[in-house]
Amino acid sequence: MKKIGLFYGTSTTKTANIAKKIQESFGDSKVEIIPIEDAWQNEFQSYDYLIVGTSTWFDGELPTYWDELIPKLTTLELQNKKVAIFGLGDQVNYPDNFVDGIGTLAEAFEAAGAKLVGFTSPEGYTFNQSLALKENKLLGLALDIENQPGKTKERIQHWVEQLKKEFGI
Template sequence: MKKIGLFYGTSTTKTAAIAQKIQEAFGQADLDIVPIESAWKEEFLTYNYLIVGTSTWFDGELPTYWDEVMPELTALELQDKKVAIFGLGDQVNYPDNFVDGIGVLAEAFETAGAKLVGLTSPDGYTFNQSHALKDGKLQGLALDIENQSDQTEKRIKDWVEQLKTEFNL
């Protein structure tokens, strides 16, 4: 079984760039890129660990490429899987649904039985509310490259180190 599958929409430039940075931060780890636009349920089952990424569109919606996968995703049995989520958002222009896409994916993967890892602190962000915030933690790595691009590299590096520990690598 392959170790890590990195699932994201390759058609969204910013999310793809972040996924590339995450892949580079993992270094020599057994990490495969899986375009969500062409992913099937078998691919989610192929990996021990999943990293999934999304941007948040409009008023807290997932991009259309995730919408097409969601019915299949929630029907999977992922009890033995650890899932880490990263998401892009804009806390200044969308403070009422900052990185909601993380929360939507977190809910779907938890419904499928997966264990969420890679939770992060909301400290350093300014927003009113987010579907990604649960029990005082963000359900993944939140990135605001529109307003805090100077913090992106460090946040990715720190998160990948956290995942290496949580994935037992």
């Protein structure tokens, strides 16, 4: 069986809760959760597929744990490894950098040679701009649990089904 590693930060409770919901949606314990604060660089290379998650803080910043890891990611050999990204943001209070964390992580993983998967539509969101938006696609699963909590479960389920196809599992 192909191994899927889900990396997220434990210091943000909301992101941790979403990571667990994603893991549950895959079922059968196909996804191993690894807190980013405890992750070693070689752990990224030891999984067949990666799911990474972050929140976006303030004016588009990554939480400290990812911010510190980004320079190290570019040194990893992740050639053609499939990586899916999910991110939390607030499109009402931060419409000019909604889920920018997704875009920042996407850039770092692409620089390490990874192949991004799990793109989603920006339909159903209202924001001005985002680093996560490229060619009218979001570079991962965007969740706004502050303003659209009722859409979270359905968005996760659809995204996990999409990832199963893109991962070939």
